[in-house]
Amino acid sequence: MHSGNRINCERLKEARLFRKMTMADLAQSVGINKQAISQFENNKISPDPLTLRRISEALNFPYSFFVEYDPPSIIGNTYFRALYSSKKKDLAAQQIKAKYLARAHAALATKVRFLPLNLPDVAMDRSMTIEELAMRTRQHWDLGDAPIPNMVGLLERNGIVVGEFATDSREIDAFYQYYEQDNSPTYCVILGTDKKSFFRRQFNCAHELGHILLHERYSDLDEIDRDEFRERENEANAFAAAFLLPAEAFGNDVAAYPNRLSHYVELKKKWNVSIMAMILRAHALEYLSANQYAYLMRQMSMNGYRHKEPLDDIVEYKHPQALKQAINLLLKNGNMSGGDIMNLFVTNKFSVSTNVVEELLDLEQGLFSQIRANNVISFANIQK
DSSP: OOGGGOOOHHHHHHHHHHTTOOHHHHHHHHTSOHHHHHHHHTTSSOOOHHHHHHHHHHHTOOGGGGGOOOOOEEEEEEEETTTTTSOHHHHHHHHHHHHHHHHHHHHHTTTSOOOOOOOOOOTTOTTOOHHHHHHHHHHHTTOTTOOOSOHHHHHHHTTOEEEEEOOOOSSOOEEEEEEEETTEEEEEEEEESSSOOHHHHHHHHHHHHHHHHHSOSSSOGGGSOHHHHHHHHHHHHHHHHHHHSOHHHHHHHHTTSTTOHHHHHHHHHHHOSOHHHHHHHHHHTTSSOHHHHHHHHHHHHHTTTTTOOTTTTTSOOOOOOHHHHHHHHHHHTSOOOHHHHHHHHHHTTOOOOHHHHHHHTTOOTTHHHHOOTTOOOOOTTOOO
16 A cells, blocks of 8 residues: 555554543444554554544544644653653543644644743753752742742743643643644643642642753653652752742741741742642741651641641632633634634644544633634633
8 A cells, every 4th residue: 555545643543542542442442453453553554444434433533633644743751740650541641632732732823923932041051059940930030039829820921831631640730741843842731620729730830840941851751760750850849849939038928937837827828839838848948947847747637738728729720821812812803713713723734623622722612613603702711
């Protein structure tokens, strides 16, 4: 069979993993044997059109999706916090979702001008400590040493693509993936919708920012051992703490009653960071002795704060807005219908089904099918 008849075998595998199906699952849905799926995915043979139609229906991806070819791209590292405890299938599905989010962003960027990537140039200076890097980043973004009210918005305003979808796994809280297409870099931070704490999300965003600034993009994470992986996680945590709780300003606040748990409850309202993270930071900055730290940890356990802290269910957590705003903009000002927007993905050789776009952009289900030409759908509370 000549190459003109080849399907995009990479996409077949990706769509299957996106749907968290094994080869056996897919083979059963389509009514063929597992070996055939393996041969299709490994580009040994291509399915005939009828079989491809069945595959496309089983995976709920358009037929055309499997016959398009992607622009040259590089997927760099994906930093999963729970790399060693998560199921391979869950990790693979999330990696592909992040890649597809970057593709959707690239397609929308042909019509909408997103804010440009604005990261401090720290690659030049490897002698900086993590504390210095955190302060340099704050200076670069003009944050002074004030508390940060919305980390999600801060990342988006500086050109980082933030996505939000159910990770279906208790271990996967948030992760970051580097993607490059046509020499243009995309940093994607993905937040799970499963753990709905504003304070936890603040720290997650700062942690992923730490990976973006501290760790190289291309080295294969499969090549590093658990200890080195844990070290990178610890560095990202240290960055997050230093970035969210600047040593001097936070130190001045904590110094009044460093060993009183009730004091941290008050500080949580100001600094938008969990009590646990603040106690760890106060200890790292030496406002707490080892005994005082141990005492506070016992108090946290006795009060049940290790599972749920005060304010956790009162403060509403922040959602990514940029991609939703882009869709809203195209519908309202771009005079585009839902169908026109789906065509935009097709034009950019990314013919996915509407449910994929709705899942990736965390849109209301069935949104695209509700929209008649030139109707306007307004998104709830789009934050500036």
